[in-house]
Structures are given as structure tokens and as C-alpha cells.
Amino acid sequence: MFKKIPLAEGVHLHIRHTTQFKTVNFSIKWRTALTTQCASERTVLTNVLQHSNAKYPTTAAFRSYLDDLYGTVLYFDTSKRGNEHVVLMNVETVNDQYLADANVLNKVLDVMQTAIFQPNLENGAFKNDIVQREKKMVIQRIESIFDDKARFAQQRLQQILRPDEPASISANGTVEDIQQITAQSLFATYQSMLANDTIDIYVAGDINEEEMVEKLRTVLPFTDRTPAVIPAVLPQQHPQKDYVREQHDMKQGKLHVGFSTPVYFGDADFTKMQVFNGVFGGYPHAKLFMNVREKESLAYYASSIYASHYGLIFVVSGIEPKNEEKALTLIKEQLTAIQAGDISDLELEQTKAMLTNQLKEALDSAxxxxxxxxxxxxxxEPFTVETWVKKWQAVTKEDIVDMAKQVQLEAVYFLCGKEQSAQ
Structure with a gap:
């Protein structure tokens, strides 16, 4: 799908020529081991790089120039995958062949170089006022999760399930670690990221591959590095408490349930576990939605999420607090039913169709x-749609039963209102 070309040791370009889109899309990903400190520093760093640089020292000047490039989009962000923290820069611009100005792509490459390699500095470090401003913005983003009770409940469940492990670490870091950041420490983080991270660069669009490779070698002069090996699976802790109930000022209860599975991303049984999750609660036709929400009306919503990099399955639901015990019992019963082989042909067919459609829809965009x-x-093995569809189609009811029997309940988190708890 993408052609892989080494640009330096630890730095790879993945390029795809396609006439499917009228835009050219770039994505640069810097990866390192995930800790709360690195997540905090790198999230503030993305905010600082996002809004200014040496050539365009204000947000307004930077945005104005990108707008002049026919609305080119350029942004930094952070995410996590498994035990890695990822800083990414995404860029999307109109292909030159659709414009009267045939030099826009080169200008976009130049501004990418500026955004990465020419930061807005003062006395050999980032400008302190900018760093302090962006620290406040990231802290507000982290604290805003408190107002989104579903996200808050999910975060608490992950902290209970895998305390102090990547599974429970936010890609944005923590307020405490962010408060410790200085302009000097942030610049050191920036230098380390450019020099030491594993880097993947992606390009997709109707481009001349050879010309693009040579241009990127020039505008993205990353040097050799030997990144540390990050294990895909770490030794797992188990929760100290298997049932935690907390209260906030709220009305709807949030019941989140954590299960573990020995099947991780890329394992031989990975596709089987994907199909199991689809039957269990991954889609609107699944058992959790149909039985907990539709049939018994015990939940406003009920679904499951397979976090394959951590070997975890989360059930998330919004319920009336008075239905706490009934809802939890019914959630458990859906797993028991699958373990007993209660899987209809329709559930299996619809799950495979949904997995296939989701994959194809994702591939409709660069x-x-x-x-x-x-x-x-x-x-x-190389990724193709056909390969994965065949794997899903090969999954049988017996396979799903086998997967279900390996799923173990680990912890329950229930968030409800204070007055409801008192009742």
C-alpha cells in the first residue's frame, strides 16, 4: 500500500502515489516510550510548535500564511499507541495540478521545515511567556475531562485496572508534571525528540514519488538515531480493588466494567477477538446494546471497546443509579451467553460486515x-483489505466461544450522584 524508504537510521518514509485524492497529505510521527512526564512535556511542546515559529512568531501570522496557501492545514497533536507516546504533525494541501500557482507544494514543504526546525526561541530556549500560556491551555484540556462524565469514568476505570502503566496514562500527561515544565526543559525535550525518537513520515497523493523523496531528504534532514526498544507488552499489574464507587454532582450513572484477555494486537487470535468484541458490544446489533439497552431498557447506552494493545475490553454504559446491580448482572450475562454458544448467524454475519465496512470507510480518506x-x-504480513476480510470471514462461532472463555472480569467502576448514593 505504501512504499517504505529509509531516510536515516530510525527514520523511515512511507510514500503512496494515488490519484484517489485532489490533496497531498503528510503525517510525521515521533515515537518514544510512554511516561506521564514525557506525555506532559510533549503535549505542551506540540502546543508551542503549533502556534508560532521563528519565521511566523505569532499565531495570527502563521495561520494567515497557511490560509494564503489555499487553506493548507497544518497541526501538531499527541496520541498514544500501546506503550508508545506519539507526537504527530499532519499537513493537508491542495495538489498543484489543480491550481494556477504550481509552486504551492514546495511552499508547503518549506513551511513544514520551518515549523519543525525553526522554533520561536529566546536566549537559547522557548519563549517563557509562550510556554506558560500553553501550559495553562493543556492543563485546562486535562481538567475539562472532569466535566465529561463518561470520559472521566473511563479514565478512572483504566487507572484502577492498570495503575501507573501506559494503559492508564493520558496522552496529554498530568497537571502535576506540566506545572514542572520550564522554557529550558521544554527545549531539551524538543531537541531529544528530533534527535532520538523513532520517526515515520507518510505521504499520500498524486505526486512524483522520486521527486518527493529527494525533496523530503532536503527539507526534513533528520539524522541517524538508535531508538530504544519499547516492548509491545509489559508485565501486567492487577487492580487492588475490583469494585469502586464514587460520587459527583450528576444525575445519570456511569457504569464502566473492565475485562482482561490474553489476546493482544497482532496475536494469532487477534481477528477472532475483534469479531468476539463485535458480537459482545462493539456495534448496535451486539448483545450489550440489544439486551441491556433495547430489550431491558436498563441503559441509555451500552457498548464494548477492545483495547488490543493492552489486552483489555471495556464495557461502557450510562444508567439510572437505581439500576446499578441489574445492569451489571445483565452485562455479565451477555458474556456468559456467548461463552455458552448463544450466537446467532445474523449476529456473526452483521459483525463481519461491520468490521469490513469500517475498514473500507477508513480507507476512503488519505x-x-x-x-x-x-x-x-x-x-x-503486508496489510491488504482482502487479507483482513478473509481472516474475519474465517472466524466461526466456536472461535468466538473460545475467545469469550478467555475474557476475565477484573474491575467495575460506578460513578453516580451524591444524593443518589445517599439514597
């Missing part, structure tokens, strides 16, 4: 193609 390839590129 960004989706980049993200799918980035996720699957480390697997032994």
Missing part, C-alpha cells in the same frame, strides 16, 4: 489510509 497502514505495518 488520513485514514495513513492511520490504518501505520497501525498494521509492524505485523509480519
Amino acid at each position: 488520513r485514514g489510509q495513513i492511520e490504518i497502514f501505520d497501525q498494521y505495518k509492524e505485523l509480519p
Whole structure:
């Protein structure tokens, strides 16, 4: 799907010529081991790089120049995948062949170089006022999760399930670590990221591959590095408490349930576990939605999420607090039913169809193609839609029963209102 070209040791370009889109899309990903400190520093760093640089020292000047490039989009962000923290820069611009100005792509490459290699500095470090401003912005982003009770409940469940492990670390870091950041320490983080991280560069669009490779070698002069090996699976802790109930000022209860599975991303049974999750609660036709929400009306929503990099399955639901015990019992019963082989042909067919459609829809955009390839590129066999569809189609009811029997309940988190708890 993408052609892989080494640019330096630890730095790889993945390029795809396609006439599918009228835009050219770039994505640069810097990866390192995930800790709360690195997540905090690198999230503030992305904010600082996002809004100014040496050539365009204000947000307004930078945005104005990008607008002049026919609305070119350029942004930095952070995410996590498994035990890695990822800083990414995404860029999307109109292909030159659709414009009267045939030099826009070169200008975009130049501004990418500026955004990465020419930061807005003062006395050999980032400007302190900018750093302090962006620290406040990231802290506000972290604290805003408190107002989104579903996200808050999910964060608490992950902290209970895998305390102080990557599974429970936010890609944005923590308020405490962010408060410790200085202009000097942030510049050191920036230098380390450019010099030491594993780097993947993606390009997708109707471009001349050879010319693009040579241009990127010039505008992105990353040097050799020997990144540290980050294990895909770390030794697992188990929760100290298997049932935690907390209260906030709220009305709807949030019941989140954590299960573990020995099947991780890329394992031989990975596709089987994907199908199991689809039958369990991954889609609107699944058992959790149909039985907990539709049939019994015990939840406003109920679904499951397979976090394959951590070997975890989360059930998330919004319920009336009075239905706490009934809802939890019914959630458990859906797993028991699958373990007993209660799987209809329709449930199986619909799940396979949904998995296939989701994959094909993701590949309808250049960004989706980049993200799918980035996720699957480390697997032994080359990624193709046909390969994965065949794997899903080969999954039987017996396979799903086998997967269900390996799923173990680990912890329950229930968030409700204070007055409801008192009642």
C-alpha cells in the first residue's frame, strides 16, 4: 500500500502515489516510550510548535500564511499507541495540478521545515511567556475531562485496572508534571525528540514519488538515531480493588466494567477477538446494546471497546443509579451467553460486515489510509483489505466461544450522584 524508504537510521518514509485524492497529505510521527512526564512535556511542546515559529512568531501570522496557501492545514497533536507516546504533525494541501500557482507544494514543504526546525526561541530556549500560556491551555484540556462524565469514568476505570502503566496514562500527561515544565526543559525535550525518537513520515497523493523523496531528504534532514526498544507488552499489574464507587454532582450513572484477555494486537487470535468484541458490544446489533439497552431498557447506552494493545475490553454504559446491580448482572450475562454458544448467524454475519465496512470507510480518506497502514505495518504480513476480510470471514462461532472463555472480569467502576448514593 505504501512504499517504505529509509531516510536515516530510525527514520523511515512511507510514500503512496494515488490519484484517489485532489490533496497531498503528510503525517510525521515521533515515537518514544510512554511516561506521564514525557506525555506532559510533549503535549505542551506540540502546543508551542503549533502556534508560532521563528519565521511566523505569532499565531495570527502563521495561520494567515497557511490560509494564503489555499487553506493548507497544518497541526501538531499527541496520541498514544500501546506503550508508545506519539507526537504527530499532519499537513493537508491542495495538489498543484489543480491550481494556477504550481509552486504551492514546495511552499508547503518549506513551511513544514520551518515549523519543525525553526522554533520561536529566546536566549537559547522557548519563549517563557509562550510556554506558560500553553501550559495553562493543556492543563485546562486535562481538567475539562472532569466535566465529561463518561470520559472521566473511563479514565478512572483504566487507572484502577492498570495503575501507573501506559494503559492508564493520558496522552496529554498530568497537571502535576506540566506545572514542572520550564522554557529550558521544554527545549531539551524538543531537541531529544528530533534527535532520538523513532520517526515515520507518510505521504499520500498524486505526486512524483522520486521527486518527493529527494525533496523530503532536503527539507526534513533528520539524522541517524538508535531508538530504544519499547516492548509491545509489559508485565501486567492487577487492580487492588475490583469494585469502586464514587460520587459527583450528576444525575445519570456511569457504569464502566473492565475485562482482561490474553489476546493482544497482532496475536494469532487477534481477528477472532475483534469479531468476539463485535458480537459482545462493539456495534448496535451486539448483545450489550440489544439486551441491556433495547430489550431491558436498563441503559441509555451500552457498548464494548477492545483495547488490543493492552489486552483489555471495556464495557461502557450510562444508567439510572437505581439500576446499578441489574445492569451489571445483565452485562455479565451477555458474556456468559456467548461463552455458552448463544450466537446467532445474523449476529456473526452483521459483525463481519461491520468490521469490513469500517475498514473500507477508513480507507476512503488519505488520513485514514495513513492511520490504518501505520497501525498494521509492524505485523509480519503486508496489510491488504482482502487479507483482513478473509481472516474475519474465517472466524466461526466456536472461535468466538473460545475467545469469550478467555475474557476475565477484573474491575467495575460506578460513578453516580451524591444524593443518589445517599439514597
